[in-house]
Amino acid sequence: MVFQPDPRIAETLARLPEGQYEGDVWKHTLPGQPPTTANTRGARWNPPEAPAVYVAMERGTALAEGQYLVGLQPQPIRGIRHIHRGTVRLSRVLDLRDKATLQALGLSDAELRSYDHTACQRVGGTAEWLGIEALIVPSARHDGANLVIFERRSGADFELRVIESEALDDLDTRE
Helix, strand or coil, rough: CCCCCCHHHHHHHHHCCCCEEEEEEEEEECCCCCCCCCCCCCCCCCCCCCCCEHHHHCCCHHHHHHHHHHHHCCCCCCEEEEEEEEEEEEEEECCCCCCHHHHHCCCCCCHHHCCCCHHHHHHHHHHHHCCCCCCECCCCCCCCCEEEECCCCCCCCCCCCEEEEEECCCCCCCC
């Protein structure tokens, strides 16, 4: 199935002010997973046709997202998980954290937390189709935000530069 952008969503997104983001981000990784790995299977904000790197804008958000991911695994995780702090610089970013913006895009609180990612993927896929590099979105697991970086749109100068990495044990969730 090929992703088809939604014209109504495209119109709403095109009216939003584009901004830049330059700063620190955090990423929780499972054993053996590089922090720069894009999600190519589709997740909350990206359909499979729009590979994206998910990072958190706060350490606590990355930990909460990681703990949720660990809980979804059919078998216990073997090996050491990590939390990474890195920096990114992006120039075409849309901030979708405002409730009125989310409502204008047709997203309710229930859809933001749903296991069915169709509604959020429609927004993310349409943003990627418009050439947006990244979306700042509310986390479904924490009071913070995530930065969803669309791999194909992030430009040749995009780099997630890892500054530090810290090993986590199963009980290590301190913010």
